[in-house]
Amino acid sequence: xxxxxxxxxxxxxxxxxxTKSFGVTLVLYTDDEGLEKSMNVAFTSMxxxxxxxEISKGRCDFQYDDMLLLGEDMRxxxxxxxxxxxxxxxxTQL
Numbered sequence: 001x002x003x004x005x006x007x008x009x010x011x012x013x014x015x016x017x018x019t020k021s022f023g024v025t026l027v028l029y030t031d032d033e034g035l036e037k038s039m040n041v042a043f044t045s046m047x048x049x050x051x052x053x054e055i056s057k058g059r060c061d062f063q064y065d066d067m068l069l070l071g072e073d074m075r076x077x078x079x080x081x082x083x084x085x086x087x088x089x090x091x092t093q094l
Contacts, residue, residue, distance in 0.1 A: 006043065015046070023065070 013029040016036060020026065026038040027046055041047050052064035062070075 013031065016028040016030060018025060018027055018041065019038070021038075025041045027041045027044055028036055028038050031037050050064050052067070
């Protein structure tokens with residue numbers, strides 16, 4: 001825990017895994033009582049710096065992961081359009 005105001009500040013735990021929930025990366029760990037708990041990875045020393053966020057320094061309205069998803073969606077749309085164009089060209093050749 002890296003936030004000085006958090007009650008778990010300075011404690012160290014064994015990391016079990018990472019997961020995502022509603023777009024937030026969580027670290028799964030075992031607490032002192034042996035129970036598995038989760039915490040936003042941004043609150044820990046394990047937070048990975050997002051290269052897009054680091055370069056943009058908050059100047060962009062879009063998040064890095066959203067832009068990757070948008071690019072993937074645009075590729076899918078492009079593939080569908082290309083397929084439709086190819087099918088239309090084949091029909092005109094018949």
